[in-house]
Amino acid sequence: MAVKQASLFLLLLAGLAGACGNDPAESLGSKLLDGVEGLARPATQANDAAAAGPQPTPAAAAAQLRVSLASVGVPVVQVKIATLGADTYITPRDTNSGTETWTTADGSIFTFREGVLISTRGAVADLMSAAAPSARQISSASGNHKRSYFLLGDEDRTLRVDMACTLQLIGSETVEIIGRTHGTRHIRENCEGAGRTIQNEYWVDGLVGFRKSKQWVSYRLGYAEFFRVID
Amino acid sequence: MTRRLSSILLMGLLAAGPAGAEMAPSLNFGGVVGLIDMPSGEAQPDGRLSISFSIMGPVNRTTLSFQISPRLSGSFRYTGVRKWNDVVPNPFETYYDRSFDLRYLVLREQRYLPSVTVGLQDFIGTGLSSAEYIAATKTFGGRVKVTAGLGWGRLGSYSGFGGFGTRPPVDIGVGGKVNAGQWFKGDIAPFGGIEWQATEKLTLKAEYSSDAYTLEAGQRQTFERRSPFNFGVEYQVNRSLRLGAYSVYGSEVGLAMHVVLNPKRRRFDGIAGPGPASVKLRSPAANGWSDAWIRADAPGGDPRPALQTRLAKRLAVDGMSIESLSISATTVQLRLRNPSIDNGPQAIGRAARALSHVMPPSVEVFEIVPVVNGMGISRVTIRRSDIEALEHAPGQDILLRQRVTITDAGPLPADSQPNVDLYPKLQWKLGIAPALSYFDPSSPVRADLNLRLSGQYELRPGLIVSGAATQKLFGNRDQSTRVSNSSQPPVRSDGVRYAQATDTALDRLTLAWYARPAENVYSRVTFGYLERMHAGVSAEVLWKPVDSQLALGAEVNYSRQRDPNGGFGFGYYDYGVATGHLSAYYAFGGGYLGQLDVGRYLAGDVGATLSMDREFANGWKVGAFATLTSLSAAEFGEGSFDKGIRITVPLNWAFGSPNRTKLSTTIRPITRDGGARLSVGGRLYDTIRDYHSGTLDSQWGRVWR
Numbered sequence: 001m002a003v004k005q006a007s008l009f010l011l012l013l014a015g016l017a018g019a020c021g022n023d024p025a026e027s028l029g030s031k032l033l034d035g036v037e038g039l040a041r042p043a044t045q046a047n048d049a050a051a052a053g054p055q056p057t058p059a060a061a062a063a064q065l066r067v068s069l070a071s072v073g074v075p076v077v078q079v080k081i082a083t084l085g086a087d088t089y090i091t092p093r094d095t096n097s098g099t100e101t102w103t104t105a106d107g108s109i110f111t112f113r114e115g116v117l118i119s120t121r122g123a124v125a126d127l128m129s130a131a132a133p134s135a136r137q138i139s140s141a142s143g144n145h146k147r148s149y150f151l152l153g154d155e156d157r158t159l160r161v162d163m164a165c166t167l168q169l170i171g172s173e174t175v176e177i178i179g180r181t182h183g184t185r186h187i188r189e190n191c192e193g194a195g196r197t198i199q200n201e202y203w204v205d206g207l208v209g210f211r212k213s214k215q216w217v218s219y220r221l222g223y224a225e226f227f228r229v230i231d
Numbered sequence: 232m233t234r235r236l237s238s239i240l241l242m243g244l245l246a247a248g249p250a251g252a253e254m255a256p257s258l259n260f261g262g263v264v265g266l267i268d269m270p271s272g273e274a275q276p277d278g279r280l281s282i283s284f285s286i287m288g289p290v291n292r293t294t295l296s297f298q299i300s301p302r303l304s305g306s307f308r309y310t311g312v313r314k315w316n317d318v319v320p321n322p323f324e325t326y327y328d329r330s331f332d333l334r335y336l337v338l339r340e341q342r343y344l345p346s347v348t349v350g351l352q353d354f355i356g357t358g359l360s361s362a363e364y365i366a367a368t369k370t371f372g373g374r375v376k377v378t379a380g381l382g383w384g385r386l387g388s389y390s391g392f393g394g395f396g397t398r399p400p401v402d403i404g405v406g407g408k409v410n411a412g413q414w415f416k417g418d419i420a421p422f423g424g425i426e427w428q429a430t431e432k433l434t435l436k437a438e439y440s441s442d443a444y445t446l447e448a449g450q451r452q453t454f455e456r457r458s459p460f461n462f463g464v465e466y467q468v469n470r471s472l473r474l475g476a477y478s479v480y481g482s483e484v485g486l487a488m489h490v491v492l493n494p495k496r497r498r499f500d501g502i503a504g505p506g507p508a509s510v511k512l513r514s515p516a517a518n519g520w521s522d523a524w525i526r527a528d529a530p531g532g533d534p535r536p537a538l539q540t541r542l543a544k545r546l547a548v549d550g551m552s553i554e555s556l557s558i559s560a561t562t563v564q565l566r567l568r569n570p571s572i573d574n575g576p577q578a579i580g581r582a583a584r585a586l587s588h589v590m591p592p593s594v595e596v597f598e599i600v601p602v603v604n605g606m607g608i609s610r611v612t613i614r615r616s617d618i619e620a621l622e623h624a625p626g627q628d629i630l631l632r633q634r635v636t637i638t639d640a641g642p643l644p645a646d647s648q649p650n651v652d653l654y655p656k657l658q659w660k661l662g663i664a665p666a667l668s669y670f671d672p673s674s675p676v677r678a679d680l681n682l683r684l685s686g687q688y689e690l691r692p693g694l695i696v697s698g699a700a701t702q703k704l705f706g707n708r709d710q711s712t713r714v715s716n717s718s719q720p721p722v723r724s725d726g727v728r729y730a731q732a733t734d735t736a737l738d739r740l741t742l743a744w745y746a747r748p749a750e751n752v753y754s755r756v757t758f759g760y761l762e763r764m765h766a767g768v769s770a771e772v773l774w775k776p777v778d779s780q781l782a783l784g785a786e787v788n789y790s791r792q793r794d795p796n797g798g799f800g801f802g803y804y805d806y807g808v809a810t811g812h813l814s815a816y817y818a819f820g821g822g823y824l825g826q827l828d829v830g831r832y833l834a835g836d837v838g839a840t841l842s843m844d845r846e847f848a849n850g851w852k853v854g855a856f857a858t859l860t861s862l863s864a865a866e867f868g869e870g871s872f873d874k875g876i877r878i879t880v881p882l883n884w885a886f887g888s889p890n891r892t893k894l895s896t897t898i899r900p901i902t903r904d905g906g907a908r909l910s911v912g913g914r915l916y917d918t919i920r921d922y923h924s925g926t927l928d929s930q931w932g933r934v935w936r
Binding site for chain 1: 504628933
């Protein structure tokens with residue numbers, strides 16, 4: 001009885017949506033969460049290409065992947081977001097007054113100011129905007145600064161998260177990204193505020209700025225990691 | 232392709248993430264914050280909506296609860312007691328009853344003080360479960376909660392001691408009365424209990440109940456109440472789902488399942504879907520931003536058609552289109568149709584970016600006018616320099632809002648170029664739709680599954696033919712024997728007859744005309760088969776300034792009751808009636824909406840309807856309404872007066888994807904003929920509010936999304 005009542009009560013809240021037709025409100029409904037799935041999809045054509053044929057050695061596979069990524073002819077950054085299970089690539093789309101906007105193949109967006117993440121779009125729990133230190137400040141690996149993250153909070157209201165941060169030089173490290181090693185300085189940014197601490201990490205390579213970084217996006221998403229593969 | 236709300240709720244459950252670490256309030260058998268069968272002193276977090284199912288021996292309860300404000304909550308409960316006729320003769324083996332509760336959190340828990348709640352249980356309805364209580368709950372060490380309370384009525388029925396006067400007997404009558412005369416009268420009995428959160432997911436509970444179940448365990452002997460002590464264990468599966476198993480009253484087993492939803496928070500907080508195009512910056516050209524391009528002698532002729540084509544392509548990426556476009560050297564007014572993006576500011580932000588790509592540099596002012604049913608709803612004026620400057624500024628949404636003005640849409644500019652591709656436009660949909668009827672004593676919910684063909688044909692802006700027809704696939708609504716016993720014209724209560732008469736029905740077929748007769752004024756005339764039960768003509772006018780919390784409306788209708796067979800005729804009832812209302816709408820802020828309608832209803836009765844809703848920025852809406860008319864309680868029949876609750880769930884909440892589809896339902900404890908209004912589609916207030924400043928401001932966080 002109760003089970004029947006339970007399922008009926010769910011139905012009671014219901015109404016069926018959808019089906020077929022030419023109503024645009026509906027046809028968009030079938031694209032549900034494309035953004036998330038797109039971002040979460042680890043596949044790239046390069047990956048697929050690398051996976052084809054007889055199993056190559058890891059080094060050969062990396063070299064092959066690198067060649068196919070380089071063939072695109074533009075800089076490529078690998079993005080990993082553990083909470084989404086995302087492992088994908090972004091390429092530059094446009095610039096606006098010192099910011100660079102990069103995009104995945106399916107249109108999710110990451111915007112940086114000299115490698116420092118200032119916003120995301122399509123990462124679902126997005127970072128809408130940020131007041132962040134400059135790359136030069138971070139590279140100095142010293143001093144204090146303030147940071148503000150503007151997130152999309154409950155009920156689509158902007159949630160401002162203010163943090164006080166310090167910079168710390170961890171030391172020289174060699175970073176390997178898809179079969180190539182890079183000498184870097186590892187710098188950590190410790191931030192505290194709104195009842196939590198976060199740590200952004202940067203691996204500075206004199207040639208390109210941040211060769212690798214791990215930067216906080218939002219409460220729900222946590223951190224995104226960026227690896228500069230093709231300069 | 233089709234998605235049921237139940238599957239949406241399921242997705243919500245799966246995606247709900249781990250349980251919180253703190254000791255959150257939990258629910259009791261009755262679906263209110265409490266122990267096992269007893270209430271406690273706490274409240275749910277603001278805005279939570281819960282659905283609870285519980286079985287306790289022969290008693291099962293289904294409860295919908297809503298935390299209306301941080302302190303006030305309301306519940307609607309449907310209770311069934313089996314074995315009702317085991318010892319006392321009765322036509323029904325199971326007795327069903329509906330009841331409403333209200334609770335108020337008087338005191339929030341502090342360091343040395345407990346949280347304290349005062350509650351009214353079953354305060355309207357038959358009152359058979361009616362009780363009042365004061366309960367206090369204190370948390371110790373984050374893992375233990377202790378509750379103590381005093382109960383009256385049902386909760387004062389076991390081991391009570393003398394209280395304030397004697398409790399007057401329940402005056403059931405036709406139900407639906409507020410039994411204020413009983414409140415806090417008669418015996419008082421203590422109750423209490425303890426909760427121990429053993430692990431993050433597991434909670435143990437024990438309580439002492441002051442409910443003697445006099446009726447169920449005593450007179451009707453549906454179960455044996457051997458002990459006042461109840462024990463149980465609850466498991467928090469995830470943030471939304473909690474299960475419980477109990478040993479109750481020394482004789483019975485209890486089970487409970489609670490689904491707690493947070494309308495404020497979408498599946499992943501934010502919203503999915505590709506990012507927007509960037510704002511295209513103007514190059515600081517040496518000759519300034521010349522307007523030579525639009526002068527009459529411009530080389531290459533009128534540039535506007537080409538601009539319109541390019542803009543249409545950019546808007547189409549987001550599923551939007553141009554209604555009309557007016558371009559001058561400095562200003563562009565885009566009348567925008569947005570059938571796809573759930574959030575007005577996001578649609579406007581994307582349209583502004585599209586304009587930045589297409590408009591020549593001298594066009595500095597972007598006027599974006601969202602259009603619904605051919606009516607311009609508001610005019611959002613954005614300076615191009617502002618979106619260029621703020622695209623990546625910290626706190627960009629607030630900064631932009633300070634620079635944007637939202638005003639009445641105003642008349643269509645004289646030089647505006649309509650989008651000739653938009654009209655006439657046909658949209659259609661073939662889908663599955665359930666039809667439900669509730670609370671038949673022999674079957675609490677009856678349902679039909681229908682195939683539904685619906686469509687609309689827009690002849691020109693504001694002139695729309697629309698219709699829907701259904702074919703029943705299967706179901707049991709026609710098996711009800713509950714024919715109308717109404718003393719009034721059966722304008723609503725003959726649902727069973729309508730279900731029995733046909734499997735194929737024309738639900739509606741109307742011609743509607745929407746217009747903007749004056750500043751701040753909107754109008755609608757709808758003619759035809761307005762709904763399944765009534766056909767006629769309905770005319771409405773609404774006054775609502777863009778930034779006003781107050782709106783005033785008037786509606787007049789003449790309708791005739793349609794034949795049950797779903798065809799075009801009116802012979803069966805031969806009933807026609809003129810109805811109409813004056814309406815006042817007020818947005819109190821914080822998403823609380825009030826509405827008062829005064830006028831004449833379908834059965835010819837005269838009265839007023841008061842509605843209160845709470846609307847969340849993502850489109851969730853939970854509300855209640857009540858109608859009192861010139862019909863006496865006896866004339867109205869069971870329930871005494873019309874009342875109900877209504878819930879709207881937006882798909883964007885469930886799936887995290889931007890789309891405008893919403894599912895709504897209205898639950899009435901009983902459907903009678905008093906206080907019934909025509910169910911005509913496209914009423915103006917809800918049609919226009921999405922793009923007025925109240926709603927736009929509450930959703931503004933997504934203007935840069």
